[in-house]
Amino acid sequence: MAQENRNQNVIDLIADSFEPATPNLLRQMFNAAGARAPEVIWSPTDIEIRNPLLREFAAVCRVLAREDGSLPDTDINLDHFGELKEWIMMIEPVEGETDFVYTYYGSGIAQHYGRDMTGQRSSQFTGHIGTFITSLYGAMLERGEIAYTEHEPPQNVFVRAWQRYIVPRVDDTGKTTGFLALNVPENELRAGLELMIDPVMVVSQNEKIVYANRAAQTMFNLPSIRKDEAFNQATGMSLDVNRTPLEMLAQHRIEDSVQLTIRDTIVERLVMTVSAAQYKDTAYYVVVLRLIGT
Structure with missing residues (x-):
């Protein structure tokens, strides 16, 4: 009542x-x-x-x-x-x-x-x-x-x-x-990421996906990312960072690593670049993936 x-x-x-x-x-x-x-x-x-x-x-x-x-x-x-x-x-x-x-x-x-x-x-x-x-x-x-x-x-x-x-x-x-x-x-940040050719995901500190651009959805066959889906579950890859998004933001850190993923039974090599961005007073990982070969 x-x-x-x-x-x-x-x-x-x-x-x-x-x-x-x-x-x-x-x-x-x-x-x-x-x-x-x-x-x-x-x-x-x-x-x-x-x-x-x-x-x-x-x-x-x-x-x-x-x-x-x-x-x-x-x-x-x-x-x-x-x-x-x-x-x-x-x-x-x-x-x-x-x-x-x-x-x-x-x-x-x-x-x-x-x-x-x-x-x-x-x-x-x-x-x-x-x-x-x-x-x-x-x-x-x-x-x-x-x-x-x-x-x-x-x-x-x-x-x-x-x-x-x-x-x-x-x-x-x-x-x-x-x-x-x-x-x-x-959403100014989202609009910019949507224009990128490379797959991009925004990931929370506990490694849950909060956003994936169209290229990322296409690469991982995810037409609609479920809210709070785990990054490693969606991509089969580990985020592999040792700092929180806030620490990366404060230190202006950018980390690159080479990752392997399987698509259509083919093993592909990707360069994964992880940086950080602040959005609505919260820091997030920004993950960019670039295909470099099979």
């Missing part, structure tokens, strides 16, 4: 909030978790939507909308959104409860978050994130307005911030029955 009251308090604050002011309870909730306060903008203009993918999504939604601008709750062909499909979420309220279920959860979101939330509830996000997201959807049910939001995820999610454009879906009576949303990650 206490948690339901807390959620309702946050719902009320979000429902009444307009930028740039952020309700104190919402701010305190995120600050206590070491994150900056989230941003919520109701009925945003294109100028206020800072991400080009969100603007593209908004434009497609306007094409699919009825004459009054509302998005129908009838079946929507997600193929209309092209490559944006992997960042789309579909959300519906759970009847009789202050909770919401994800009926569609894009593969890109699942890979970045480390978990597919299809069929799961918004309240299953732990801590302040579950309270915020569930309360936000509750406020949207009350307001029936489009919302743009930006918030920081927990420390263990390799994303600097999630940016969302959430559109209510309504029935013929004008009642909001669910939401269609685009949820994209904003």
Whole structure:
């Protein structure tokens, strides 16, 4: 009951909030978790939507909308959104409860978050994130307005911030029955690593993979790295470093080693370069792999 009251308090604050002011309870909730306060903008203009993918999504939604601008709750062909499909979420309220279920959860979101939330509830996000997201959807049910939001995820999610454009879906009576949303990650470090030709992995101090670029996923036949998968289990190689990421960062250390890996029954030689980088106040190993022969 206490948690339901807390959620309702946050719902009320979000429902009444307009930028740039952020309700104190919402701010305190995120600050206590070491994150900056989230941003919520109701009925945003294109100028206020800072991400080009969100603007593209908004434009497609306007094409699919009825004459009054509302998005129908009838079946929507997600193929209309092209490559944006992997960042789309579909959300519906759970009847009789202050909770919401994800009926569609894009593969890109699942890979970045480390978990597919299809069929799961918004309240299953732990801590302040579950309270915020569930309360936000509750406020949207009350307001029936489009919302743009930006918030920081927990420390263990390799994303600097999630940016969302959430559109209510309504029935013929004008009642909001669910939401269609685009949820994209904003991450300067990740974007740079994704452009690299060589396989790159970001690994935590306890040698768990938190990110692998497309080249790494292809090399090790891992279309979607599971969150917290062990480096040696995923690659068959040992990380083989004697310093913590923080020590390597402080000492500007870079370590090279030659490793052997087996792909398609062929033994290949790789140069593995391990350095360190800081991200959201945490130091990580950055592992770059270069094929040098068989």
